[in-house]
Amino acid sequence: MEKLIQILTECCPGIDFANETALIDDGLIESLDIVTIVSELMDAFGVDITVDDLTPENFNSAESMWDMIQRLK
Amino acid sequence: MSFTSVTYIVFLVALTVLYYVIPKRCQWMLLLAASYVFYCCGGVKTVVYLLFTTLTVYAAGLLLGRLNAQRRSLPDGADKARLQEAIKRRKKAVVAAACLLNFGMLYTLKYWDFTAQLLGRALNRSLPSLGLLMPLGVSFFVFQSIGYVIDVYRGKQEPQRNVAKFALFTSFFPQIIQGPISRYNQLAPQLYAERTLDYDKLRDGIQLILWGFFKKLLIAERAGVVANTVFDNAGQYPGSILAAGTLAYCIQLYCDFSGGIDITRGTAQMLGIEMTENFRRPLFARSLTDFWRRWHITLGGWMRDYVFYPLSLSKPFARLGRWSRGHIKGKAGKILATSLATFIVYLLIGIWHGSSLKYIFFGFYNGIIITVSLLMEARFVGWRSRLHMTDDSRGWNLVRIARTCVIVFIGRYITRAPRLLTGLGMLWRTVTDFQPSALVSGSLLGLGIGVMDYVIVICAVLVLVLVEYAQERGVHIRQWLAERPAGVQFIAALVPLLLLLFCTGGDYVPAQFIYAQF
Numbered sequence: 346m347e348k349l350i351q352i353l354t355e356c357c358p359g360i361d362f363a364n365e366t367a368l369i370d371d372g373l374i375e376s377l378d379i380v381t382i383v384s385e386l387m388d389a390f391g392v393d394i395t396v397d398d399l400t401p402e403n404f405n406s407a408e409s410m411w412d413m414i415q416r417l418k
Numbered sequence: 419m420s421f422t423s424v425t426y427i428v429f430l431v432a433l434t435v436l437y438y439v440i441p442k443r444c445q446w447m448l449l450l451a452a453s454y455v456f457y458c459c460g461g462v463k464t465v466v467y468l469l470f471t472t473l474t475v476y477a478a479g480l481l482l483g484r485l486n487a488q489r490r491s492l493p494d495g496a497d498k499a500r501l502q503e504a505i506k507r508r509k510k511a512v513v514a515a516a517c518l519l520n521f522g523m524l525y526t527l528k529y530w531d532f533t534a535q536l537l538g539r540a541l542n543r544s545l546p547s548l549g550l551l552m553p554l555g556v557s558f559f560v561f562q563s564i565g566y567v568i569d570v571y572r573g574k575q576e577p578q579r580n581v582a583k584f585a586l587f588t589s590f591f592p593q594i595i596q597g598p599i600s601r602y603n604q605l606a607p608q609l610y611a612e613r614t615l616d617y618d619k620l621r622d623g624i625q626l627i628l629w630g631f632f633k634k635l636l637i638a639e640r641a642g643v644v645a646n647t648v649f650d651n652a653g654q655y656p657g658s659i660l661a662a663g664t665l666a667y668c669i670q671l672y673c674d675f676s677g678g679i680d681i682t683r684g685t686a687q688m689l690g691i692e693m694t695e696n697f698r699r700p701l702f703a704r705s706l707t708d709f710w711r712r713w714h715i716t717l718g719g720w721m722r723d724y725v726f727y728p729l730s731l732s733k734p735f736a737r738l739g740r741w742s743r744g745h746i747k748g749k750a751g752k753i754l755a756t757s758l759a760t761f762i763v764y765l766l767i768g769i770w771h772g773s774s775l776k777y778i779f780f781g782f783y784n785g786i787i788i789t790v791s792l793l794m795e796a797r798f799v800g801w802r803s804r805l806h807m808t809d810d811s812r813g814w815n816l817v818r819i820a821r822t823c824v825i826v827f828i829g830r831y832i833t834r835a836p837r838l839l840t841g842l843g844m845l846w847r848t849v850t851d852f853q854p855s856a857l858v859s860g861s862l863l864g865l866g867i868g869v870m871d872y873v874i875v876i877c878a879v880l881v882l883v884l885v886e887y888a889q890e891r892g893v894h895i896r897q898w899l900a901e902r903p904a905g906v907q908f909i910a911a912l913v914p915l916l917l918l919l920f921c922t923g924g925d926y927v928p929a930q931f932i933y934a935q936f
Binding site: 397 | 727731736743759760
């Protein structure tokens, strides 16, 4: 999880990824950020994230992204 | 049947009364009948294209639904992965066929003549042009239907099994002319729901329609006369008048398109249906990317979900991303693949608008600015911090809004001019031969409208900007009005009504909506 937060902070500085729970719903991250985050996550965790996984529920918080990564592993 | 005609108002009033009077289970059927009557009023011959899209996409949805069910019911076993893969291939073939048929139809109708012209010039021989009649709102209903197919393919949406109900989704009359491009899960359940009259929604709908008329009839029609005069006789005017004509076109386009969408959404609200927003105060956009998030939102959303994401996450783009991260240092390496996908999306948005080199150029123009600003972002942040400016700084935000307005303004020279070279020539003359004195020498009064019209446009635009500024600051105008005393509400309804009654008509014949041609 620590590694995930570090990656997210590098992709989108200035967002409190540890506590935010509505990253998509509140418009804190947008399509370009999502694609950057996805490519970083695929490299860092060796998972294959497809367009079907791009739902707000999977990207609204660091925790939901972590759950998605665990599911895809 | 134009939204601004008396016939439409009579049609809408009759439909609304009937909608709430007939048995609730028949309401969606009435909407379907009304939608086809509305569409046929624009031309009976072109209804065949709407039916083609409806039937092919309906069939594709059913096939995909069957394949999705097969995939879900596969028993566990050694063969499961292989069978899943086979089903996936068949699903892809169904989506490809639906896209090929419908985008093929769109291409033939909208782009073939242009392609024949270009190819003919390149090959030095004449290729036959088809000269087909453009069906009303073809780009809108094709895009909306393909969105549905992809949603069913992805398993996010169950297919609609009733062909008449599906036909209502593709033909729902308020949106057929100029969008918004709705999503099935957002719009369709509302279309089929049984409803009783909700006075608040009826009132909101009427208010929104009036606001749309205000933008279209008071502002867009007058600004359009100025824009048409300038662009039709561009060679006669100095740069300052060309700039004034382009500004008039910017005002016309926004008020025409967003006014039309207000009438669309207001009409749907009267029937108890909430349609998605298509504009969010683009005047206050702080960057070109932000502008496209606020302008024609549903087209941007469609492109994001059905083009940008699949493209960015495709294998070739993933390979390009890996290569660039390894070979190009810094942020440029990280976002090269994303930037390329962004560029392609904006190019497609440009081409979506029409079959002309100017729209391809317009796509390049937007794509290049957005891609360069992405690649230069880190440098911009550095410059800003050296000037002690933050994202919250009021001055900096004003600069950003002004910068975006200028970028959009320049783009409009290209899209409004009859040809790309004419637009570029006008832009060049604006820079090299401005002649500011022409603005005060009375030339503006020779552009087709009189002093009173200018006063009306300026006052109406001021009202529009003030309302949008209040909305930008979080004020809900209609809610605020609803909480005021009855007298204030009455005046707020009466003033625009009187303005519409006494300041429209005359020499102006309300024109078709600009986006209806797309």
